[in-house]
Amino acid sequence: DAGITQSPRHKVTETGTPVTLRCHQTENHRYMYWYRQDPGHGLRLIHYSYGVKDTDKGEVSDGYSVSRSKTEDFLLTLESATSSQTSVYFCAICELYEQYFGPGTRLTVT
Amino acid sequence: GENVEQHPSTLSVQEGDSAVIKCTYSDSASNYFPWYKQELGKGPQLIIDIRSNVGEKKDQRIAVTLNKTAKHFSLHITETQPEDSAVYFCAASDNREYGNKLVFGAGTILRVKS
Numbered sequence: 001d002a003g004i005t006q007s008p009r010h011k012v013t014e015t016g017t018p019v020t021l022r023c024h025q026t027e028n029h030r031y032m033y034w035y036r037q038d039p040g041h042g043l044r045l046i047h048y049s050y051g052v053k054d055t056d057k058g059e060v061s062d063g064y065s066v067s068r069s070k071t072e073d074f075l076l077t078l079e080s081a082t083s084s085q086t087s088v089y090f091c092a093i094c095e096l097y098e099q100y101f102g103p104g105t106r107l108t109v110t
Numbered sequence: 111g112e113n114v115e116q117h118p119s120t121l122s123v124q125e126g127d128s129a130v131i132k133c134t135y136s137d138s139a140s141n142y143f144p145w146y147k148q149e150l151g152k153g154p155q156l157i158i159d160i161r162s163n164v165g166e167k168k169d170q171r172i173a174v175t176l177n178k179t180a181k182h183f184s185l186h187i188t189e190t191q192p193e194d195s196a197v198y199f200c201a202a203s204d205n206r207e208y209g210n211k212l213v214f215g216a217g218t219i220l221r222v223k224s
Contacts, residue, residue, distance in 0.1 A: 031209035042116075042199055042214035043154070050209050058211065059111070090153055094210050097142050097161070097203075101153035 003027045004102035006091050012108045019078040021105050023091030031094035032074040033058075034066060036087040037104075043090060049074055081109045112137040114202050116215025123190050125224045133200035133215050134182040140202040142210065143176060143183045148197045148217075158185070190222045 003026040013019050023032060031050055035043040035058075045058030047066040055066050063085060065077045078085055086109045091102040113136040123129045135143075141162035146154035160167045160174045160183065167174050171190075176183040187194055197219050201212040 033209070033211075040216055042114075042201075042216045043212075044214070045211055048209055048211060059213075097205065097210055098144070098156055098159065099210060099212060100156060101146075103153050 004091060004093060004100065006089075006102040006105050008105060009103065010106045012110060013081050014110055015082060016080050019081050019107065019109075021076045021089055021091075021107070023074040023076070023102060025072050025074075025093050027093070028071055029093040029095060030071075032068065033092040033094070033099065034064075034074065034076045035090045035092065035101075036060065036085075037090060038087050046076065046089075078107075081107075083109050085109050112140060112202055112204070112213040114200060114213050114215045116200050116218055118218060119216065120219045120221070122221045122223060125190060125192060125222055127190055129187045129190050129194070129220055129222075131185045131198055131200070131218045131220070132182060133184070133202075134180075135202040135213075136181065137202070137204060138178075138181065139204040142203045142205050143174070144201050144203075144212070145172075145174060145185050146199045146201070148199065150196075154199060187220075190220075192222050192224050195220055195222045 005024045007022045033048040034046040044060045049055045049068045089105045092099045116133045144159035147157045148154045173186045200215040
C-alpha cells in the first residue's frame with residue numbers, strides 16, 4: 001500500500017455525529033487525496049492536498065472538510081454525518097503521474 | 111468536467127480465454143489513463159497505465175490501447191487465470207492542475223471460471 005495507512009479501518013456512527021478519518025503516509029509525498037467508493041460510481045474525489053495547509057475541493061466535497069498540518073497526515077472530517085455518507089473511503093498519494101491507494105475505511109452512518 | 115464510462119459492468123470468461131474491458135472519456139485534454147485492480151476488502155492497485163503520447167503498452171499478460179481520436183481506451187488480459195478475478199477500474203486525468211485528479215469509471219467485475 002505504498003506506505004499508506006488509514007485509521008480507523010471500520011467505524012459505525014450515528015447520524016449527526018462528527019467523524020474524522022486519518023490518512024498517514026511515510027514517504028514524504030506532496031500530493032494526497034480522499035476518495036469515496038460507492039456501488040455503481042467507482043471512486044469519486046472528495047478533497048485533495050498539494051502541500052501542508054494547501055487543499056482544494058474535488059467532485060463530491062459537500063459535507064466534508066479536510067486538514068493537512070503535517071506532510072504525513074491528511075485528515076477527512078464529516079462535521080455532521082448523514083446516512084448518505086455511508087461509504088468506503090480511500091486515501092491516495094501521487095508519485096509523478098501514478099496514484100497509490102491505502103487499504104480503506106468502511107464507514108457506516110446509522 | 112471529465113466523464114468516464116466503462117463497459118461491461120460484469121464479464122465472465124473461461125480460464126485461459128482473453129478479457130477486454132473498454133472505457134470512453136469526454137475531455138480531449140485528458141492525457142493519462144491508468145487501470146486499477148481491486149480485490150475484495152482491499153484498496154485499488156495500479157496495474158498498468160498509458161499516457162497520451164503512446165497508443166499501446168504491454169506488461170506480460172496485460173495490455174492497454176488508447177485511441178485519442180475516438181477518446182477510448184481498453185484493457186486486454188490474455189490467458190486469464192482465476193487470480194485475475196477482481197473488480198477493474200479505468201480512470202482518466204488531464205494532470206493540468208495541482209496533482210493528478212483522477213476521474214474513474216464505474217468498474218467491471220471480472221470472473222474467471224476454472
